[in-house]
Amino acid sequence: MTRRRWETDGKLRWVILLVLTVIVIAGAGTYAAQAFQRFQAASLAASSADIASGGSSLPDQPFVLFRNTASGVGYGQAATVLLSAPGAERTVGGVACDRVYGTSGEVMCLRTNRGLVTSYEAAIYDRNWQEIRSWALRGIPSRTRLDEAGSTAATTVFVTGHSYAGTGFSTETVISPVDGGPGTGSLEDFALWVNGAQVSPADRNIWGVTFLPGQADSFYATAASNGRIWLVEGSVSSRKLTAVHDGAECPSVSPDGKRIAFKKNMAGTVTPLWNIAVLDISTGTETLLAETRNVDDQVEWLDNSTLLYGLGRDDAAGDSDIWRLGTNAESRPELFIQHAWSPSVVR
Amino acid sequence: MYISVSDRNGGKKDGHVAGGGRTRRPETRFKLSHTIVWLGVVSMFTDISSESVAAILPLYITGFLGLSVIAFGVLDGINQGASALVRIAAGWASDRMGHPKRVALAGYGLSMAARIGLLFAGGFWSLTAIITGDRIGKGIRTAPRDALITVSAQPEHLARHFGVHRMLDNIGAATGPLLAFFVLMLIPNGYSTVFVVSLAFAVIGVAVLALLVPDLRAGRPRSGKDEPKIPALSFRWRMLREPGLGRLLIVAGILGLLTVGDGFIYLVLQDKNSFAVQWFPLLYVGTNLVFLVLAVPLGRLADRWGKAKVFISGHAALLACYLLTAMPFAGIGPTLGCLVLLGVFYAATDGVLAALASQLTPPERLATGIGAAQTVVAVSRMAASAGFGILWFALGPATAMVVVGCMLTVAVLASPFILNGIGHERRVA
Numbered sequence: 173m174t175r176r177r178w179e180t181d182g183k184l185r186w187v188i189l190l191v192l193t194v195i196v197i198a199g200a201g202t203y204a205a206q207a208f209q210r211f212q213a214a215s216l217a218a219s220s221a222d223i224a225s226g227g228s229s230l231p232d233q234p235f236v237l238f239r240n241t242a243s244g245v246g247y248g249q250a251a252t253v254l255l256s257a258p259g260a261e262r263t264v265g266g267v268a269c270d271r272v273y274g275t276s277g278e279v280m281c282l283r284t285n286r287g288l289v290t291s292y293e294a295a296i297y298d299r300n301w302q303e304i305r306s307w308a309l310r311g312i313p314s315r316t317r318l319d320e321a322g323s324t325a326a327t328t329v330f331v332t333g334h335s336y337a338g339t340g341f342s343t344e345t346v347i348s349p350v351d352g353g354p355g356t357g358s359l360e361d362f363a364l365w366v367n368g369a370q371v372s373p374a375d376r377n378i379w380g381v382t383f384l385p386g387q388a389d390s391f392y393a394t395a396a397s398n399g400r401i402w403l404v405e406g407s408v409s410s411r412k413l414t415a416v417h418d419g420a421e422c423p424s425v426s427p428d429g430k431r432i433a434f435k436k437n438m439a440g441t442v443t444p445l446w447n448i449a450v451l452d453i454s455t456g457t458e459t460l461l462a463e464t465r466n467v468d469d470q471v472e473w474l475d476n477s478t479l480l481y482g483l484g485r486d487d488a489a490g491d492s493d494i495w496r497l498g499t500n501a502e503s504r505p506e507l508f509i510q511h512a513w514s515p516s517v518v519r
Numbered sequence: 520m521y522i523s524v525s526d527r528n529g530g531k532k533d534g535h536v537a538g539g540g541r542t543r544r545p546e547t548r549f550k551l552s553h554t555i556v557w558l559g560v561v562s563m564f565t566d567i568s569s570e571s572v573a574a575i576l577p578l579y580i581t582g583f584l585g586l587s588v589i590a591f592g593v594l595d596g597i598n599q600g601a602s603a604l605v606r607i608a609a610g611w612a613s614d615r616m617g618h619p620k621r622v623a624l625a626g627y628g629l630s631m632a633a634r635i636g637l638l639f640a641g642g643f644w645s646l647t648a649i650i651t652g653d654r655i656g657k658g659i660r661t662a663p664r665d666a667l668i669t670v671s672a673q674p675e676h677l678a679r680h681f682g683v684h685r686m687l688d689n690i691g692a693a694t695g696p697l698l699a700f701f702v703l704m705l706i707p708n709g710y711s712t713v714f715v716v717s718l719a720f721a722v723i724g725v726a727v728l729a730l731l732v733p734d735l736r737a738g739r740p741r742s743g744k745d746e747p748k749i750p751a752l753s754f755r756w757r758m759l760r761e762p763g764l765g766r767l768l769i770v771a772g773i774l775g776l777l778t779v780g781d782g783f784i785y786l787v788l789q790d791k792n793s794f795a796v797q798w799f800p801l802l803y804v805g806t807n808l809v810f811l812v813l814a815v816p817l818g819r820l821a822d823r824w825g826k827a828k829v830f831i832s833g834h835a836a837l838l839a840c841y842l843l844t845a846m847p848f849a850g851i852g853p854t855l856g857c858l859v860l861l862g863v864f865y866a867a868t869d870g871v872l873a874a875l876a877s878q879l880t881p882p883e884r885l886a887t888g889i890g891a892a893q894t895v896v897a898v899s900r901m902a903a904s905a906g907f908g909i910l911w912f913a914l915g916p917a918t919a920m921v922v923v924g925c926m927l928t929v930a931v932l933a934s935p936f937i938l939n940g941i942g943h944e945r946r947v948a
Contacts, residue, residue, distance in 0.1 A: 185730040192726050200719035207712040208705055248707070284578065286704045288697055289801060312581050330581055372912055490583050490708050 219244035221511045222261035223251075230276070230299040231263070234519045236480075237274035240264055241491045242511035250279060255517065258509050265301045270313040273516045275322035278304070278350065282313030282327060294327055296350050305352055310344055315380050315422065315470050318350070324388040324408075325350050326381035343379040345393065347408055356408055364395060366402065366415040378413070380422035380470050381406075385429045392416075392423040392432060403434065403451070417451060417458075422470040424479075427519070430454065433471040433479050433499070444468075448479065450499050463497055463505050472515045480508060480515040547675045554671040555680050557731040558664060559687030564724030565627060566688055568634060568717045569653065570695030575703060579710045580646070598654040603897035605658030610666070610890025613737070619663035619670075619886055620734045626660025627728055629653075631721040637714045662890030669877040669885060670737045677878065678826050681870030682818025689811035693804060737885050763879040764888055767827075768895045770934045771872060774834050775899030777927040779841075779907040779920075781806065781861055787844045787916045788854050802858060809862020810869075817866045818874070826875040831934045833867025836860045838931060841924040845917045872896065 221242035230237075233254055240251035246264035250272045253262050269281035279297040284290060292313060295306035311329035318325050328345040348355025356362070359378040364371055376397040384390045388408070395404045395413055403420035404413040420434040432451045439445035446468055448461045461479075469481045477499050485491045494515045496508040509515070613622040633652035640646045665681075672680035699713045706712055785802045821829040840860035843853045873889050880888025910919040 189726055189730045193723050196719045196722045200716050203715045204702065204706075204709075204712045207709050211706045211709065286700070286707055288700050288704065290578070290700050290703070312577055314581065330577060376912075 214243055217244040219246050224261040224263045237272055237516040239272055239513040241513050271316050271514045273316045273318050274518050275318050276518055278322040280316050280318050280325050282316050317381055319383040319388040320386050328379040343377045345378045362411045362413045364413045382424045384425055394421045424471045426473050426476050428476050435467055459501055474517055482513040547673055549676045552671040555668055555684055559684045561724045561728045562688040563691035564720045566691030567695040568720040570692045571699035572717045574696035575699045598651050602654040602658035603894045605655050606662050606890040606894045609659040610662030610886035613663035613886035614884050617736050619666040619737050622663040623660045626656045627725045630656030631725050634718040634721045662886045665873040665889045666737045666886035670735050676822050678821035678871050678874040679818040681874045682815040685870040686811045686814040693807045766937055770937050772895045772899045773930050775896045776903050777930055778900050778903050780904040805858040806861045809859050810865040813866035821871045826871050827938045829867050830871045833864045834931050836863040838927045841920050845920040
C-alpha cells in the first residue's frame with residue numbers, strides 16, 4: 173500500500189474550500205430567502221383569476237367544484253363556479269385541498285399537511301364549509317369520489333416507499349362511510365375475479381373508484397397486477413371485484429349510468445401516455461377520443477355527452493386548466509375553466 | 520448461546536487477521552484517521568443532498584407535476600438494479616486505476632450534476648434521466664470510497680472506522696428529509712428551493728472530497744510492474760476463488776434473500792397497531808437514529824469480538840424483529856422494540872460487511888471485493904422484497920413473517936459454519 177502524504181493542512185486547500193462553501197451557502201440562502209419572499213408576496217397578491225366576494229356556502233344552483241390553481245390569494249383552495257357560467261368569477265371556499273369532490277350538501281377534500289412530519293388527511297365539509305369530520309390518510313392524495321347521496325367516500329392515495337427501503341410506490345384505496353363508521357379497509361383485500369376464476373396476485377393495486385349513480389355499494393375501479401390492468405366492477409357488501417374490461421384506468425360512470433369514461437395507456441411502455449376513451453356498458457364498444465395530450469386525471473362527466481378533466485400547464489408548474497371534450501370521436505377539446513384542477517360537477 | 524459457541528473460532532481468526540499477524544487483542548491505540556472523518560463529512564453532505572430530494576420526490580411528482588408515480592416505481596426498481604451492478608464495475612475500475620479517489624469523485628460528481636439537472640427538469644423523462652444519473656453516481660462512488668476508508672484505517676480498528684463513517688453518513692440521511700420538509704413548510708410549493716439547497720450541499724460534499732481527501736493509492740500496486748492484462752470478465756471468477764470472500768458473498772446473499780424490506784416491517788406494525796398513520800414517517804427516523812448511535816459501538820465490538828460474529832448477530836436482531844411483528848400482542852412496546860432491533864441490524868451489518876469484505880480481499884482487488892459484497896446484498900434484498908410481497912398475499916402478514924423468520928433462523932445458525940475459518944490465508948496490507 174502506498175500512502176502519499178497529503179498536506180491536509182495546506183492552507184490553499186482550506187481557503188478554496190472555505191470560500192466555495194461560503195459562496196454556495198450564500199447563494200442557496202439568497203435563493204431560499206427570495207423564494208420565501210416571492211411566496212409571501214404571491215399568497216397576499218390578488219388572485220390571477222377573478223374571485224367573487226362573499227359566498228360562504230355552496231351555490232344553490234348546479235355548480236362545478238374544483239381546486240383553484242390561480243396564483244395569489246386562494247391558491248390551492250376549493251372553489252366553485254356556476255354550471256351556467258363556468259367562465260365567470262369563482263367563489264373560493266377558504267379550504268385548502270389537493271383533490272376535491274362534492275355533492276349538493278357536502279365537499280370531500282384530500283390534502284397535505286406540511287410540517288417536519290408531513291401528513292395527509294381526508295376531510296368532509298358541509299355546505300357552509302364547516303368541517304364535519306377528518307381522518308388521516310396513509311399517503312399522497314390521488315383520487316376521491318363521493319356517492320350521489322354523499323354518504324360514502326372513496327379515497328385513493330399513493331403509499332410511498334422510503335428511500336432506504338427504496339422499492340417504489342403503490343396505491344391504497346379505501347371506501348368508508350362519511351359518518352365515521354367502519355370502512356372497507358384496503359380494497360386490495362377484496363376477492364378479485366378475472367374470467368370467472370378468483371386470482372390472488374401478490375402485487376395487486378386498486379385505484380380510482382367511481383360509484384354507480386344512486387348507489388353506495390356498487391362501484392367501478394381499476395385493478396392492476398403484473399403489468400395487466402382491468403376495469404373491475406365492485407361490491408362493498410360482498411367484498412368482491414370482478415374484471416369486466418381490459419386496460420381501463422380511473423373509470424368514471426356517466427350520470428345516466430350507461431357509459432364509462434376512462435384513461436387508456438396508449439404508450440405500451442413504462443412511461444404512460446394516457447388518452448381518454450369511453451366504454452358503452454351494454455355493448456362493450458370502446459370509443460377513443462380526440463384528446464392527444466397526456467391526461468392523468470379521473471375524468472368527470474359534465475353531462476351525458478361531455479367530459480371534464482384537468483391538464484397541467486406547460487408554462488407554469490403547479491398550475492392547470494380544466495378542459496371539456498364531447499364523447500363522440502370527432503369532438504375537439506375546449507378550455508372550460510382556467511387555473512383549475514380536480515373538477516366535480518354537482519347538478 | 521449456540522451462535523457464539525460455533526463462531527468462536529471464526530472470531531479468533533478474525534482478530535488474528537485484522538491484526539495482520541499480530542496478537543488478537545488490538546493493542547494499537549485507536550487513532551481516528553482524518554481522511555475517514557472527511558469521507559464521513561462528504562457522505563453526510565451528500566446524504567443531506569440526496570435524502571432531502573428523495574423525501575419530497577413523490578410529493579413533487581404527484582402533487583406538483585401531476586404525474587402518476589406508478590410508472591416511476593417501476594423505473595425506480597430498474598435504477599436500483601443498475602446501481603447495484605455499477606458498484607462492481609466501479610470497484611473494478613478503481614482497482615485497475617489504483618486511484619479510488621478519482622473514481623469516487625466521478626460518482627459524487629455525477630450525482631451533483633444530476634442535482635443541477637433537477638433545477639431544469641420538467642417532464643417525466645428528464646426527471647427519470649436525472650434520477651438514474653443520481654443512482655448510478657451512488658453506485659459508482661460506494662466501493663471506491665469504502666476502499667479509501669480501508670486503506671486509511673488502522674487495520675485493528677477497521678470496523679470502528681467504518682462505524683464512524685456510517686454514523687456521519689446517517690446524520691446526513693436523517694437531516695436531509697427534515698430540511699426538505701422544513702423548506703416546504705415555509706414555502707409550500709418551494710420544490711425548486713429544496714433542489715437548490717440540495718445542490719449546495721452536493722457541491723460542498725464534492726469540494727470536501729476533492730480538496731481534503733488525499734489521493735491514496737489502492738488497488739493495483741504502483742511499483743511491481745503490471746502483470747499481463749486481466750480480461751474484463753475474469754475478475755468475478757478470481758474473486759470467488761479468494762478464500763473467504765466467496766463464502767462471505769454466499770452468506771451475505773443467503774441472509775440478504777431473507778431480509779424483507781423495512782417498509783414491509785413498518786406496514787405489518789402499522790396493520791397490527793393501527794397507530795396514527797401520520798406518525799408513520801417517524802418510524803424511519805427512529806430506526807435511523809438507532810443506526811447512527813450504534814454504528815461506532817458495534818464497529819468497535821466487531822473489531823474486538825469478530826466482524827463475522829457481529830454481522831451474523833445483526834441478522835439475529837433482524838430475526839428478533841420479525842418475531843416481534845408476528846407476535847399476537849400489539850402496542851407501543853413491540854413497535855419501539857422493532858425500531859431498535861432494526862437500527863441494531865443496520866449498525867451491525869452495513870459498515871461491518873464492508874470491513875469484512877475488505878479484510879478478505881487482497882489489496883489489489885480491494886474495491887472490487889467490497890463492491891461485490893455490496894452488490895450481492897443489494898440484489899438479494901431486492902429479490903427478497905419481491906418474494907416477500909408474494910408471501911404476504913399468499914399467507915398474510917404475520918404468517919409470512921413467521922415463515923421468513925424460520926428460514927432466517929436456519930440461515931443465521933448455518934452462517935457461522937459456512938464462514939468458519941474464513942480469512943485463514945488472507946490479510947490486509
